[in-house]
Amino acid sequence: MTYPKTVGVLALQGDSRNHLSLLADLGVTGVPVRTPEQLEAVDALVLPGGESTAISLLLETSGMLGPLRARLAEGMPALGTCAGMILLAREVTDGRPDQHHLDALDIVVRRNAFGRQVDSFEADLDVRGIDGPPLHAVFIRAPIVENAGDGVEVLASVARADGAERPVVCREGPVMVAAFHPELTGDPRLHQLFLERAGD
Numbered sequence: 001m002t003y004p005k006t007v008g009v010l011a012l013q014g015d016s017r018n019h020l021s022l023l024a025d026l027g028v029t030g031v032p033v034r035t036p037e038q039l040e041a042v043d044a045l046v047l048p049g050g051e052s053t054a055i056s057l058l059l060e061t062s063g064m065l066g067p068l069r070a071r072l073a074e075g076m077p078a079l080g081t082c083a084g085m086i087l088l089a090r091e092v093t094d095g096r097p098d099q100h101h102l103d104a105l106d107i108v109v110r111r112n113a114f115g116r117q118v119d120s121f122e123a124d125l126d127v128r129g130i131d132g133p134p135l136h137a138v139f140i141r142a143p144i145v146e147n148a149g150d151g152v153e154v155l156a157s158v159a160r161a162d163g164a165e166r167p168v169v170c171r172e173g174p175v176m177v178a179a180f181h182p183e184l185t186g187d188p189r190l191h192q193l194f195l196e197r198a199g200d
């Protein structure tokens, strides 16, 4: 199994540093991506958590929106976490009217939607494809997956305060998303799962 050679981390806004150090722990060259030229040079991309409306705007002003759409359409592997998951979705039900989404996997998401747990909560997740102890996940103003298409694999779910189970890790082809912040716990297993598929 080979990992992609160079993995970019979108560094326009939000938490790119911890993603870069997890990639380094896995022996992968991670590079911050802020320009179309830097995007062109990577084999895969991590879109971190932060604020999806701000990242959306910065994608536009940096000139990266078009090139990023094109790379995703060509099949570039991407991992989106929290705000990154919102950006990669097919539809955002309550995004700002001018908020861009990249339509890279067939999910519909709603921002800041974990009911009473809206601000933050933590959960231990069984993730399909990850062995060993459950993955500890930190959710911060997390999006909810309202609908996942037939082609989408749901790899982990969590019960909302009202008891409804919601997908929190999804994958479609080379694109994987998580509603939480996998970079905050120092556990590299979610990145590893992404890279295993991304390098195929």
Ligand SMILES: NC(=O)CC[C@H](N)C(=O)O
Residues within 6 Å of the ligand: 048, 049, 050, 051, 052, 053, 081, 082, 083, 084, 086, 111, 112, 140, 141, 142, 143
């Ligand atoms: N932790 C996060 O990335 C939060 C996402 C944020 N609520 C948004 O809408 O973009």
